Amino acid sequence: MSLDGKVAIVTGAGRGLGLAYARQLAERGAAVVVNDVDEQATADAVAAIRAAGGRAVAVVAPVGPTETAQALVATAVESFGRLDILVTNAGVLRDTVLWKMTDEDFDTVIGVHLRGTFTTVREAVRHMRQAGEGGRIICIGSPTGQRGTFGQTNYAAAKAGIVGMVRTWALELKRAGITVNAVVPVAATAMTATVPYFAAAVRAEAAGEPMPAFFRHDLGFGTSDDVAGLVAFLGSDSAAEVTGQVIGVGGDRIQIWTHPEVALTAHHEGGWSYDALVTAWPTEFAGALRSVGERFPELPEEFRDTAS
Template identity: 55%
Template sequence: MSAEHSPDPLNLSGKVAVVTGGGRGLGYAYATALAAHGASVVVNDLDADVAEQAAKSIVDAGGRAVAQAAAVGTAEAADTLVARAVEEFGRLDVMVTNAGILRDRVLWKMTDDDFDAVVTTHLRGTFTCARAATIRMREQGEGGSLVLVGSPAGQRGNFGQTNYAAAKAGIAAMTRTWSMELARAGVTVNAIVPVAATAMTETIPAFASYIEEWKRGGRLPDLLRKGEGFGTPEDCAALVPFLASDAARDITGQCIGIGGDRLTLWSHPQETAVAYADGGWTPRSIADNWHGSVGREPQSVGIPAPKVPAETAE
């Protein structure tokens, strides 16, 4: 079986996708968006009941989906997900590496287990799932799409998230590396950087009241949807079927942000200032020249705090 080609480049009929962590939140939104555009989807979640319910919801809406429970991180789990896609639907065209957990603590309180658990799920899980998917896609010889899930924390750092920020920064680096390695095979590799109302973000005080109102059926205001690029999981999901489609065949190696009403392209790290010293630098010459040369405009760190009205913040 080969992927069907439609006059509409956004039609994913005939394509098969795996979405890790697809049972809830953003992952579920990605899975349903892919299915709505015609893809057959393997919905992965650590919780088998959650995965089954998510797949059932997709099928009940007229899509094609199956569930596969697995704890993402190991090579065995990744191989199981790819094998399930091939067994059920005959091929694999799209791998969305969304599965993740949080173990937030400041550096001096973070344990080895806190660090390892997050890095295993996010970074190693992305690596093992992408590797397994790539092997299958190269065997098929028809290209494919890796959609890796990043975070603003991986682009700028975030207080209390040593493990999470490091893993997400690694995913951005793998995106760039794999885009080069897989170009000849026709496999595109992009990272999405979503910002949405989820169980993770509702713990942020500046967002909490707005998310509660949204849960009661209200609308997130423009100061979030436009000002912060912060919206619903469904807002972020639009990017996934696009990157999985033929309309995005020339897009690879990019970190693309989405949330609310905003779509962005993140820059790759690059030198922003340069200075030279004949014969090379010494500690003294660096100290004497730092603030007047390359250190004149130091780079900022962290995710900017939401700009909410003063009366709301009180």
């Protein structure tokens, strides 16, 4: 099913994953509002979409402020007459360990990822509800928001918060026919290019060569285009019944993340006192504790030199 006649906004679409999303949506027939803070990258993205026969306009502005959200929605409606799909992809990184993270490091990442998602979705939903034709909201999450990553307090908080908002919005917007989902991409980007573990895969992509099967299949690590198909699907009428989900995608793999579930339930008559917990913890609770952080399989020997 094509996206002919649909209109989409993609934030952070000047390059990388965001550009892949915008191009895929345009290839499927949607008109696209391309947003980024980099004026040249935004112009280049719009030009590339138009050169391929698509329709696109630019909005150069940082997400976060309500004014930007208003400008994005207004541009979609003024340029193409409607708004059907929003992809909130814009983001920044300010990585450092907790004890070195400044207020500015924290606030900048939260402002773009979390507040930017909130303000943009709020403005889009106001228009969609008034138009009465439903809509598709696709928010970009991260494995970091699901499991945590060393040195990314701010980013983990923002991405986990986005997933919490997605689940809430799916409940609030169901009657309006607006679906809300989170996509957790795993792909070669500027961020993963700095991780030695992925060096062989990143190098292959840069050379225009196929990524080794270990990365694409076992790790679910691929290119930006591998993620874009899911984003386009979630924006289509075919995904009308899919909402409130967190879906991981990368390489040859797709995953449906579980919602947080209780791992163990135990009762103690009179309540759980300190002494009761000291006694029971090793036998009743310790085995149910959850792991944190991403755990990757051992890198095959053939790729170890590039990861050193």
